[in-house]
Amino acid sequence: MSISDLGTERLQAILEAQTRIAAAQLDPDGVMAMAATEAQKLTSAEGACVELLEGEELVCRAAGGSLRRDVGRRKPQGEGLSGKAIALDQVMREGASVSAPLHRAGEPWGAITVVAGEKEAPDDQDVASLEVITVLASTCISHAFEFVAKETESRIDPITGLTTGMALGERIGSELARARRAGEALSLVLFEIDGSDALVDKGPGEVERAVRAVADALRAGRASDIKFRLGTVLFAVLMPDTDRAGAEIASIRLAWSIATAEGDGAGLTVTSGVAQPDVDDAYAFIAAAEVALGESKAALAEG
Secondary structure: OOHHHOOHHHHHHHHHHHHHHHOOOOOHHHHHHHHHHHHHHHOOOOEEEEEEEEOOEEEEEEEEEOOHHHOOOEEEOOOHHHHHHHHHOOOEEEOOEEEEEEEEOOEEEEEEEEEOOOOOOOOHHHHHHHHHHHHHHHHHHHHHHHHHHHHHHHOEOOOOOOEEHHHHHHHHHHHHHHHHHHOOOEEEEEEEEOOHHHHHHOOHHHHHHHHHHHHHHHHOOOOOOEEEEOOOOEEEEEEEOOOHHHHHHHHHHHHHHHHOOOHHHOOOOEEEEEEOOOOOOHHHHHHHHHHHHHHHHHHHHHO
């Protein structure tokens, strides 16, 4: 049966399902869960699941109805009806179950399976409906994973491997909430490489060597601290459960480790500014650290 053979009511249901799946397209887990839900509803099944290939295994990533308990289950790649659908790259029907392959870049990489249970076995319209909805789900799931990959990539500095400033505001927000619940202190320290203009004048190679050296020193610091690269020569360290005195001591130690480093980092020094939040506002917190850094630089210039 082709899509042209489906009745008006079934076609309308498919269009509505497509709209709901597409609405979740930036969240892989959300779009997979929605795809399972809509596949189950369209085919009047008792359960449905979305499985994806991960290496040599097929992993159940989302499910609904009687198959909800299978979320997280792993099985060998070619096992079961879904394994057959993927291996043969076609819709498979067996008893009360139907499985349709999901595609990414033109290749099978998973399947949506529906199970009728004790109800009447899926008919031709159910099979055709599942095939249509799986085509859309393939596109939405693939786009969702691509979006997450790009979003993650944009938050990692390619030179140092540190998290970028794009994520700083979000992380501060969650740390402020955590600190408030736990009744703990929280500190933010900004570090700026001294003599940055001269460093930039020497060329991008010198800048890269310098920022890598600083990043290595920050990474070698306290494991509980969260490190960021905010700009060309600007870094931030978020220090959970650390009061001002503790943050000042930690910043001095980090500055000393940078100043005494050998190799590419030899001769580098940094100036720092320490802040603690007055209110639960991430950007006010960052602004306070910027002011503290500015005051430290001014004091250094006055000498």
